[in-house]
Amino acid sequence: MSSGVNYTRSEVRQMAGYVPGQQPSPGSRIIKLNTNESPLPPSPKVAVAITDVMRNDSIMRRYPDPQSMELRRIAARISGCQSSQVIAGNGSDELLRVVLDTFVEKDETVAFFSPSYSLYPVLTRIRGGRIKSLPLFQEGSIYQPDTDGIKLFFLTSPNAPLGFSFSNDYIRELAQRLNGILVVDEAYADFAGDNALALVHEFDNLIILRTLSKSYGLASLRVGLGFAVSALIEQLDKVRDSYNLDRLAQIGAQAALADQDYLQKTVSLVIKERQHLSAALQDLGFKVEPSQANFVFVTPPQGCLAVDLQAALEKSGFLVRYFSNPDLAHGLRITVGLRSEMDQLIDAIKNIG
Numbered sequence: 181m182s183s184g185v186n187y188t189r190s191e192v193r194q195m196a197g198y199v200p201g202q203q204p205s206p207g208s209r210i211i212k213l214n215t216n217e218s219p220l221p222p223s224p225k226v227a228v229a230i231t232d233v234m235r236n237d238s239i240m241r242r243y244p245d246p247q248s249m250e251l252r253r254i255a256a257r258i259s260g261c262q263s264s265q266v267i268a269g270n271g272s273d274e275l276l277r278v279v280l281d282t283f284v285e286k287d288e289t290v291a292f293f294s295p296s297y298s299l300y301p302v303l304t305r306i307r308g309g310r311i312k313s314l315p316l317f318q319e320g321s322i323y324q325p326d327t328d329g330i331k332l333f334f335l336t337s338p339n340a341p342l343g344f345s346f347s348n349d350y351i352r353e354l355a356q357r358l359n360g361i362l363v364v365d366e367a368y369a370d371f372a373g374d375n376a377l378a379l380v381h382e383f384d385n386l387i388i389l390r391t392l393s394k395s396y397g398l399a400s401l402r403v404g405l406g407f408a409v410s411a412l413i414e415q416l417d418k419v420r421d422s423y424n425l426d427r428l429a430q431i432g433a434q435a436a437l438a439d440q441d442y443l444q445k446t447v448s449l450v451i452k453e454r455q456h457l458s459a460a461l462q463d464l465g466f467k468v469e470p471s472q473a474n475f476v477f478v479t480p481p482q483g484c485l486a487v488d489l490q491a492a493l494e495k496s497g498f499l500v501r502y503f504s505n506p507d508l509a510h511g512l513r514i515t516v517g518l519r520s521e522m523d524q525l526i527d528a529i530k531n532i533g
C-alpha cells in the first residue's frame with residue numbers, strides 16, 4: 181500500500197527541519213536569554229495603534245493592504261530610501277525564503293559562513309539549492325571566499341552567534357566580486373556601530389534584511405524588512421504571499437518604526453548591559469567575543485564545559501543557547517537582558533562555579 185508520505189519531494193524527505201530555540205510557556209518564571217529577544221516591551225504606541233484597529237468593526241473584516249504600502253513608506257523615510265526600494269515580510273525569515281525562491285534555480289549554489297544563522301541551510305535544502313558552507317576565519321583573519329559559481333550569498337552582519345560586524349569595505353568587495361545576489365542579514369544591526377544599508381544605492385545585486393523582532397521588541401508580531409534597488413524589490417514582490425502581513429502586523433510595525441526615540445532608548449540600554457555582562461563574565465574568567473549585537477558569545481574558563489554550564493543554568497531557571505556544532509560547542513550564546521536579569525545570571529554562574 182502506498183503511503184502519502186512517499187509523495188514528499190526528495191529534498192524535503194531527506195532533510196532535518198529547523199530547530200528553533202526553546203520557547204517556555206507564557207507566564208513561566210524562567211529568565212529567557214536564548215533567542216535574542218528584546219529585554220524591553222515594544223513602544224507603548226504599538227498597543228495603542230493595534231487596539232484602535234481592533235475596536236473598529238469595519239476594518240478587521242476586510243483584507244489588509246496586500247502591499248503594506250504605509251509600512252514601506254515609513255521604513256523608506258527612516259532609512260533614506262524610496263518606498264519602491266523596500267519590501268515587508270512576515271519576519272525576515274519569510275524574506276529569506278522569498279529571496280531563495282526568486283533567485284535560486286535547483287542545484288544552484290547558495291553560500292554562507294559557518295557558523296551563521298542555522299535557518300539558511302534548511303531553506304536552501306527546501307529550495308533544492310546546493311550548500312556551500314564557508315569557514316569564517318583563515319589564519320586568524322576573516323575568510324575572503326572564492327565567489328565562483330555562487331548564485332546567492334547570505335552574510336550575517338553582525339554575525340550570529342559570534343557578534344562581530346563585517347566592515348562595509350568587506351561587503352563592498354564581496355558584492356563586486358559576486359556573480360549573483362548578496363544578502364546582508366542585518367537582524368542585529370541596530371545594536372552595531374555601523375551598517376551596510378547605504379550600500380543598496382551602490383550595488384544592484386545587494387539586499388539588506390532587517391527585522392523588528394530584536395531591537396523593536398516585536399518578535400511576536402513577525403515583521404521583517406528588505407531593502408534593495410527597485411528592480412530587485414519588484415521581482416521579490418511577485419514571489420511573496422499576496423497578503424503576507426496581516427493588518428495588525430502592518431499597523432503595529434508602523435507605530436514601532438515611527439517611534440524612533442523609543443528604539444534609541446532600547447538600543448542604549450542593551451549596549452550598556454552588554455558592556456556590564458561582558459565585564460562581569462570576564463572577571464569570572466570567561467572569554468567574551470566582542471559583540472555588536474544584543475547577545476554575547478562566551479567561552480567558560482578551563483574545566484567548565486559549556487554544555488554542562490547550560491544544563492546547570494537551566495536547572496537554576498535560566499535559558500541560554502548551546503550549539504552542538506563543533507565550531508561552537510566550546511561556548512554559549514547569552515542574550516543581553518535587564519540589569520536585574522544579568523546580575524541574577526552572574527550570581528547563578530558563581531554558585532554553579
Ligand SMILES: Cc1ncc(COP(=O)(O)O)c(C=O)c1O
Nearest residue numbers: 271272273297340367391393404
Ligand atoms: C541572523 C538572523 N536573521 C534572521 C532572524 C529571524 O528574524 P525574524 O524574527 O524577523 O524572522 C534571526 C532570528 O533569530 C537571526 O538571528
